[in-house]
Amino acid sequence: xxxxxxxxxxxxxxxxxxxxxxxxxxxxxxxxxxxxxxxxxxxxxxxxxxxxxxxxxxxxxxxxxxxxxxxxxxxxxxxxxxxxxxxxxxxxxxxxxxxxxxxxxxxxxxxxxxxxxxxxxxxxxxxxxxxxxxxxxxxxxxxxxxxxxxxxxxxxxxxxxxxxxxxxxxxxxxxxxxxxxxxxxxxxxxxxxxxxxxxxxxxxxxxxxxxxxxxxxxxxxxxxxxxxxxxxxxxxxxxxxxxxxxxxxxxxxxxxxxxxxxxxxxxxxxxxxxxxxxxxxxxxxxxxxxxxxxxxxxxxxxxxxxxxxxxxxxxxxxxxxxxxxxxxxxxxxxxxxxxxxxxxxxxxxxxxxxxxxxxxxxxxxxxxx
Amino acid sequence: xxxxxxxxxxxxxxxxxxxxxxxxxxxxxxxxxxxxxxxxxxxxxxxxxxxxxxxxxxxxxxxxxxxxxxxxxxxxxxxxxxxxxxxxxxxxxxxxxxxxxxxxxxxxxxxxxxxxxxxxxxxxxxxxxxxxxxxxxxxxxxxxxxxxxxxxxxxxxxxxxxxxxxxxxxxxxxxxxxxxxxxxxxxxxxxxxxxxxxxxxxxxxxxxxxxxxxxxxxxxxxxxxxxxxxxxxxxxxxxxxxxxxxxxxxxxxxxxxxxxxxxxxxxxxxxxxxxxxxxxxxxxxxxxxxxxxxxxxxxxxxxxxxxxxxxxxxxxxxxxxxxxxxxxxxxxxxxxxxxxxxxxxxxxxxxxxxxxxxxxxxxxxxxxxxxxxxxxxxxxxxxxxxxxxxxxxxxxxxxxxxxx
Numbered sequence: 074x075x076x077x078x079x080x081x082x083x084x085x086x087x088x089x090x091x092x093x094x095x096x097x098x099x100x101x102x103x104x105x106x107x108x109x110x111x112x113x114x115x116x117x118x119x120x121x122x123x124x125x126x127x128x129x130x131x132x133x134x135x136x137x138x139x140x141x142x143x144x145x146x147x148x149x150x151x152x153x154x155x156x157x158x159x160x161x162x163x164x165x166x167x168x169x170x171x172x173x174x175x176x177x178x179x180x181x182x183x184x185x186x187x188x189x190x191x192x193x194x195x196x197x198x199x200x201x202x203x204x205x206x207x208x209x210x211x212x213x214x215x216x217x218x219x220x221x222x223x224x225x226x227x228x229x230x231x232x233x234x235x236x237x238x239x240x241x242x243x244x245x246x247x248x249x250x251x252x253x254x255x256x257x258x259x260x261x262x263x264x265x266x267x268x269x270x271x272x273x274x275x276x277x278x279x280x281x282x283x284x285x286x287x288x289x290x291x292x293x294x295x296x297x298x299x300x301x302x303x304x305x306x307x308x309x310x311x312x313x314x315x316x317x318x319x320x321x322x323x324x325x326x327x328x329x330x331x332x333x334x335x336x337x338x339x340x341x342x343x344x345x346x347x348x349x350x351x352x353x354x355x356x357x358x359x360x361x362x363x364x365x366x367x368x369x370x371x372x373x374x375x376x377x378x379x380x381x382x383x384x385x386x387x388x389x390x391x392x393x394x395x396x397x398x399x400x401x402x403x404x405x406x407x408x409x410x411x412x413x414x415x416x417x418x419x420x421x422x423x424x425x426x427x428x429x430x431x432x433x434x435x436x437x438x439x440x441x442x
Numbered sequence: 443x444x445x446x447x448x449x450x451x452x453x454x455x456x457x458x459x460x461x462x463x464x465x466x467x468x469x470x471x472x473x474x475x476x477x478x479x480x481x482x483x484x485x486x487x488x489x490x491x492x493x494x495x496x497x498x499x500x501x502x503x504x505x506x507x508x509x510x511x512x513x514x515x516x517x518x519x520x521x522x523x524x525x526x527x528x529x530x531x532x533x534x535x536x537x538x539x540x541x542x543x544x545x546x547x548x549x550x551x552x553x554x555x556x557x558x559x560x561x562x563x564x565x566x567x568x569x570x571x572x573x574x575x576x577x578x579x580x581x582x583x584x585x586x587x588x589x590x591x592x593x594x595x596x597x598x599x600x601x602x603x604x605x606x607x608x609x610x611x612x613x614x615x616x617x618x619x620x621x622x623x624x625x626x627x628x629x630x631x632x633x634x635x636x637x638x639x640x641x642x643x644x645x646x647x648x649x650x651x652x653x654x655x656x657x658x659x660x661x662x663x664x665x666x667x668x669x670x671x672x673x674x675x676x677x678x679x680x681x682x683x684x685x686x687x688x689x690x691x692x693x694x695x696x697x698x699x700x701x702x703x704x705x706x707x708x709x710x711x712x713x714x715x716x717x718x719x720x721x722x723x724x725x726x727x728x729x730x731x732x733x734x735x736x737x738x739x740x741x742x743x744x745x746x747x748x749x750x751x752x753x754x755x756x757x758x759x760x761x762x763x764x765x766x767x768x769x770x771x772x773x774x775x776x777x778x779x780x781x782x783x784x785x786x787x788x789x790x791x792x793x794x795x796x797x798x799x800x801x802x803x804x805x806x807x808x809x810x811x812x813x814x815x816x817x818x819x820x821x822x823x824x825x826x827x828x829x830x831x832x833x834x835x836x837x838x839x840x841x842x843x844x845x846x
Contacts, residue, residue: 117512117513117514117515117561117562117563117564130540130541130561130562131538131539131540131541132539132540132541133532133539134532134541134542135531182531182532182539182575183531183532184529184530184531184532184577185531185532185575185576185577185578185579186577186578186579187579320579322575322578322579322580322581323579323580323581325581329534329573329575329579329581337539338539425537425538428537428538428539429534429537429538429539430539
């Protein structure tokens with residue numbers, strides 16, 4: 074019997090077989106090992122945070138190219154669109170705004186580009202600002218690839234509602250919305266084309282502020298004057314418009330990016346300068362799609378809140394967190410008169426939103442000329 | 443007239459014509475290549491393909507090949523599987539943007555890979571989700587089911603791992619081999635029954651290995667064509683082993699036993715990889731029960747290996763060698779598997795195992811058919827069927843103990 078063993082099972086035969094085995098083994102072994110270090114069976118508790126930033130490593134890397142985007146979230150804080158004013162025969166002011174829809178790729182977090190639909194090439198669209206009682210005329214042209222409209226949150230006729238059948242504009246078309254500026258407050262406008270969800274989350278929205286006319290509110294005239302853009306009282310106030318938005322970059326019905334004024338972490342990297350002696354007034358609008366609510370939380374301080382901005386006395390006093398459902402908005406007023414100078418955080422108090430970009434810093438300083 | 447014909451020395455004209463024929467032949471070979479070159483050149487320069495450009499962003503594909511957790515945070519090896527290049531813009535860990543470095547930096551082209559280093563303070567034993575956001579906003583998600591530090595090569599760990607490998611690989615095979623004296627005494631029909639049992643267990647291993655290979659293949663970059671790779675590797679391994687094994691006729695005896703041991707060894711390599719990876723990534727705790735399950739599962743393999751040896755009386759060293767061949771790869775597998783590894787290599791190793799197992803199924807089957815033909819019996823007798831089903835059934839039942 075032993076005779077046939079070498080014949081049937083030659084050394085080469087076994088070797089050829091073993092080579093196949095060895096091949097697989099070697100292939101598996103060839104993948105490089107880079108992280109060889111002794112005793113690393115413990116989790117990392119000592120990771121140093123980068124650059125001493127208030128957010129440590131929890132921040133998007135890099136910078137968004139504002140010039141390429143054509144808008145700067147910081148500049149948008151105070152960039153009011155007041156349109157052009159003329160007089161109607163009856164003496165009333167007629168304020169005309171021009172809006173156009175255009176498709177545009179925008180950078181919403183460093184390196185990530187979003188195929189947005191915009192008003193006037195920016196997201197959020199221009200922050201329209203008018204005065205209570207004026208006649209408003211909004212000339213809207215659609216240079217985009219889909220039907221769009223402008224639907225104002227305000228008081229107007231059915232024909233001016235900017236919904237399918239009333240003020241919907243086909244690509245290449247134009248429509249003029251006309252109505253009176255009522256009620257005063259902090260409002261918004263957005264596209265009401267269908268499907269609504271997509272038209273909103275693609276970027277078609279903006280703030281729409283109607284300042285109170287002091288003459289109509291003798292009982293609280295000083296407050297109304299402070300709210301009216303351009304008055305000496307108003308110039309003392311540091312006013313900012315913040316539109317809380319989000320972007321679903323992979324279209325799975327869940328936002329990858331949250332921000333105020335579009336760019337994630339912008340105000341973490343570029344804190345907003347605040348003169349601590351002067352009042353801060355924030356026009357806050359929530360247009361976040363897909364999530365039921367958004368919120369605003371101020372660190373180390375409290376504020377008064379005017380829900381919808383339609384009152385001259387606060388609807389909530391001395392709070393440090395408010396929440397808004399989609400399209401809800403309001404005015405926040407606070408100051409830092411006795412605070413020491415320094416960085417004060419503000420962010421959504423849904424930690425997820427904050428960590429995905431909706432957070433920022435106020436740089437409170439002694440005085441800014 | 444029938445004078446001496448001069449030796450057939452080629453005339454200069456003939457030589458020249460032969461040479462020109464060779465050159466002509468070479469030219470004919472060059473012609474299709476030239477045509478290909480021209481076609482490619484035209485395609486590149488004329489750019490008429492842009493007629494198909496719908497203006498939509500490209501569909502990007504990114505696969506995660508390795509995950510390493512250590513004191514510095516989370517490290518991922520990613521590979522671009524689609525034809526479109528991918529620019530990694532941001533990384534979210536557990537729905538928070540996190541700083542990271544990419545190595546090498548820049549856009550990742552077709553099939554190229556990079557390491558992403560994220561200084562994230564992961565939490566021992568908990569789940570994390572890493573989401574890579576590309577330039578176009580597309581996202582690619584890697585779930586880390588249970589965070590534990592990735593083991594590195596440590597001499598201290600090699601020995602216990604080898605012990606574990608021996609216990610799930612070599613020990614059960616040796617125990618199974620102890621049936622050898624019994625098998626020798628069961629007679630011809632009893633032996634055929636045991637061989638049918640062997641085929642049954644091999645069929646189980648074949649299906650199991652194939653399933654594992656396909657599962658892994660599905661996680662690899664698209665360009666690797668995972669399933670195709672697995673099938674082709676298995677077919678080539680099968681044919682190679684079959685031809686090697688049959689150079690001197692169909693293998694029997696020790697040769698057949700060796701091929702069985704080889705096939706089982708390759709399967710155990712995959713099993714070792716799975717065990718190693720499961721423990722390294724924390725998805726399974728190493729329990730005594732589990733190890734015992736593997737031991738029990740693999741005892742049948744020992745019986746299968748020694749069954750063809752019944753007519754022979756090989757020296758004890760042959761048994762030792764066969765046990766090592768069949769069980770040893772489990773040790774290697776656990777060593778390799780405990781590091782984070784790229785799935786395509788494991789899928790390839792498993793696919794080769796599939797081919798090897800198929801080869802021994804064919805050889806044992808052929809042996810049984812020959813044996814049946816000699817005694818003019820049908821090869822698939824009721825007894826054989828029972829053996830076959832029993833082999834599959836025992837493997838299936840014992841595998842229930844060990845599916846991690």
